[in-house]
Amino acid sequence: MRLFSWDRPVFAAASLTLALSGTASQAQWLAPAYELRLHPDFEAKTVTAQAAISLRRGAQLQDELRLSAPDLEIRSASIEGLALSPEKREGYWLIKLPPLLAARLEMTLQLDYLARAGEGLVFGADYVYTAFHTCRWLPCVGSDLGRASLKTTLDLPAGFSSLASGVPLAPPVPQAARAQQWLEAAPYPRYTLGFAAGRFTQSSESAGDKQLHYLGVSDEVAALQAKFKATPAMLAFFSAKAGLALPHPSYSQLLLPGGVAQEMSSYAAIGHKMLDPILENEQEDWVIAHELAHQWWGTWISCEQWSEFWLNEGITVFMTAAWKQQRWGEAAYQRELDIAARGWQRAKDANFDKPLSWPGDYPSLSLKRSIHYSKGALFMHALRQDLGEDAFWAGFKRYSQASAGRQVRAADLQTAMEAAAGRSLQPLFDAWVYAASSGQ
Ligand SMILES: [Zn+2]
Structure with a gap:
């Protein structure tokens, strides 16, 4: 995310380095894999969710599990059918584990919870997207720099399409009320995991063997194509300099109201304030380049x-x-x-x-x-x-x-x-x- 400053807008991404410093030392358990089922409520501006979180511990027994997600409303928690009692503490949720579970090396935590709109979970009238403050919508375990895979299932109203980390497991069908699934199979830094959903306009094109998708909330297809037209050449440039193809088969850019500029694994959320100057001067393409470059440097690496x-x-x-x-x-x-x-x-x-x-x-x-x-x-x-x-x-x-x-x-x-x-x-x-x- 970028905030305007004296000169060039600057990024809010770094703010997390202050806000979350110190969490690594609390990483008693690691969470290498998340499976989420998310039900956004566009009127209430909330997301109710079920999570299955794979947990792994180090050498020492850990009889406590900390979820560094104090803004979530955790409604129930269990491990393999055994109900647990999350307690809200200052800045985190604490789950005390019975000896049988504390001794385990791996197990899966089931959670029901509610996430409310706020920093990191942004609702408009008919869209929602996440941006960087991952623990506002995902029950965070361990370091925010830690890597995790993510399977996302979104229950959406008819006519809504979705975007999430990784690849779609089935092609989204707008015009149909259905669950839409995405899978980020490779472990990515947790702060680069995310999702978006809404009544998006969309344009796609091929760039070599990769697919580029341009999605918008208020832009017509022609406007999306005009604003993002530099993307294929940038993709070729960064791929060549990295000596590595784009990590995913496709890359999506979601154009949103406001000033967001946030890299996520396999896509970017970009605000009109950041991109629309390109209509006046085609050299104002930095935000496309910056967020695309992060697909190599900042997310994959x-x-x-x-x-x-x-x-x-x-x-x-x-x-x-x-x-x-x-x-x-x-x-x-x-x-x-x-x-x-x-x-x-x-x-x-x-x-x-x-x-x-x-x-x-x-x-x-x-x-x-x-x-x-x-x-x-x-x-x-x-x-x-x-x-x-x-x-x-x-x-x-x-x-x-x-x-x-x-x-x-x-x-x-x-x-x-x-x-x-x-x-x-x-x-x-x-x-x-x-x-x-x-x-x-
Ligand atoms: Zn950046």
Whole structure:
């Protein structure tokens, strides 16, 4: 999600790094797989849900299970027919497990719950979508950076279509009241799991062996096609630079009212405020590029720790600039770098210029973004300058291919880039990524 600021809109995605810091330490149980049946109520602006959550624990017995989803109304919980009693605590739900269950390594938790409209679960008159604040609609277990698969079944009124992480299990049939199913079989970062439903207009096209879908709430098909027309060329560009095809057989972009800009696994939610400037100036294509780039960097390849969120966002900001350079020329690339330089300058002006992988707490989201988005992008440019075109892109491809489908650290990028450069890049990484600085 992006919020407007002084210069270029900035992303609210980073806000989660503050809001959710600390949850990893509570990850007594992991939830590697979710199955949800969701019933959106468009009048009440609620979603009633049944969940089957696969749980897995580590070596130690855990007689408590925490659901870091305090805004959900959990109505019942059971494991293999044994009713449990969730207790609402400050910031989470606690389920005490009897010894028989605490000793288990794996089991499936069944939940009935209600989610209400709010941040992360956004209702319009005839649509609903999720955006980033996953625990507002999904019963979160473990770290928000943890990966999980998701099977979603949506019970929708006649005429509604849907979108969710992964692939549709049956082609959606608008005009029919029925359950629509989606499956994200690969484990993806939990914050990139989501769904949307509504009376969407839709246009589709092929790009190589991939399908591109453009969906809208208020746009006619021709408007969707005009606004998203750059997508196939971007898909080709990012696929080539990653050395990896798009992870899913299709990619969908849902155009919504407002200012959302949020990557999800297999799709993006994009607001009119973000995209519609493209009607005045076709070079204003950054939001399409940014969210599409996240299909590789940020979702499929995701940071292992929030302190290295720049591996998601700095790389994506840089790749958006690289797209613009290829499509619109050197001045367009330089403009993106200038925007990033002004972003980084805000951190310098605040005397809070931290190494990219600095593990401490930032006093504001703006400063955190200045480092992870802006300085991160400029570091990628610095690497490019240092290595030269051939070695840089070879190293970047190496990093992307080696990291596909997993969590990464800065060391993964360094290893790949050093292999391509044929020399140590320790001084450069020390200067930008790891260097000690005041205030740690
Ligand atoms: Zn982003």
